[in-house]
Amino acid sequence: MLALDRVSKTYPNGVQALARFSAEIRQGEILAIIGGSGCGKSTLLRAIAGLDRASSGRVTLDSEAIASPHAKIGIIFQEPRLLPWLSVADNIGFGLADLPAAERREKVARALARVGLADKAQAWPRELSGGQAQRVAIARALVPQPEVLLLDEPFSALDAFTRRDLQDHLLDLWADTRPTLILVTHDVDEAVVLADRVLVMRPRPGRLFDQIEINLGRPRDRNSPLFENFKRSVLTSLDRSLDRNVPDRDATQGPGQAMWW
């Protein structure tokens, strides 16, 4: 289980990006974090990834404190961030340098087939379309089999069709090993399609505002009335989070309770 205990982050310039954020995320859960801009979503994700250190508070994975990048935690960024000097296959195998070559080749080949890019194994990253590149990035993050996979607005730079395609694809890949997914997004549709639970954050300083359980089976029908209902409740909560007149919930209570209104 991944536990965030009163995680705060204040940048050297005095901006408080994150204030006492607490949450517990079950193994295999898909969690979406949504919120207005500047609400500290990405800061939170970087703290979990161990890329940035929290100013105070703790991030623990199975009671092991996370202060630097960890083998069991993978991350996918908004941009694919492929290494341009490595072929697609070598990019996917980048995190497997410690394995014997034969084993690495086999894992990479399987991952390539799994994301439907087997014919692109020897291509350079520059030869890929945006969607293909992001699929390679997903394969690269998943191939070392992390227990937790963090996604920082991974599909926001893609067109609507490719985005849907990759959302379905991500769920399919997730079903293979069921890692914990933590997805930062500003797309309500995406949050409701993917997540078991949506956390709504509130900006300045970034803090937890609300959480909504999405009790829908998978695969989810984007056009069903139930789906629309959940979308509406996330949207309502999001609107309220940006309304200064709505009082804060006590942030120290943490999640685990029903909608409070």
Added chain:
Amino acid sequence: MISDAPVLQQSSEPAESAAAPSRVSRYARPMLSLLLPLILALGWEFMVWSGWSNGRLVPPPSRVFATIADLARSGELIRHIAATLWRVGLGFAFGVIAGTLLGAVSGYWSLARRLLDPTVQALRAIPSLAWVPLFILWLGIFETSKIALIAVGVFFPVYLGVMGAILSVDRKIVEVGRTFRLSGFAMIRRILLPAVLPAYVVSLRVGLGLGWMFVVAAELIGASEGLGYLLLDGQQLGKPAQILAAIVIFAILGKLTDWLIETAAAPFLRWQDAFGRVRGA
């Protein structure tokens, strides 16, 4: 990643499809670069041949090539070329090694940069030829002082190029290395080195150009062989054809060694997604 079944086979259109250059343009392109010097040479040859100029101070190409042929026959040419190449080669090697090491250290460790870089920049501000008297005093008038001068000339562009390239490596790419828990040597080998390679090749080429410049300076100051000596000898004995012959050979050698670096580096830079690559420039 357990099942083998591809989830999706549909793939978007490939990013580019480079058209194979036609045979005409493949041979025409190198020809194109020879056009201008050829016209100038033929024009001058014609001027002298037709008597519009006596060609004493500016000898026509035929006389320059005759001089080169004479020098080649007597075996002198090879001796001079070998001497100059040896000096440039050694000076370049020392300059590149020192520039790469110090540049990498300054680029990677900010403490080293603060400690080292101001001094190096101050030394760089000294016109390199100002070192000549000192080098001659310290190292004598023979090979050592010449090679040291060339090495100094090569050092600065390589140092600056390596340091600048490391400092400007994309933070996002470095972060990818960090998420895979690379640090120290692994980070340098797997992320920084490949990322700086294109800029490094450019700095090597600039360094080599300066190496050729400084070998002339070194050989003009005092040498009994080498292409620079040919220049000086031609001036003192009033043989402009010999000066031009040496200049032509400098041009050929300079271009050749530059091409060598470019060609040796090309296989490592095929991944580049750059303006020049697409245009085939």
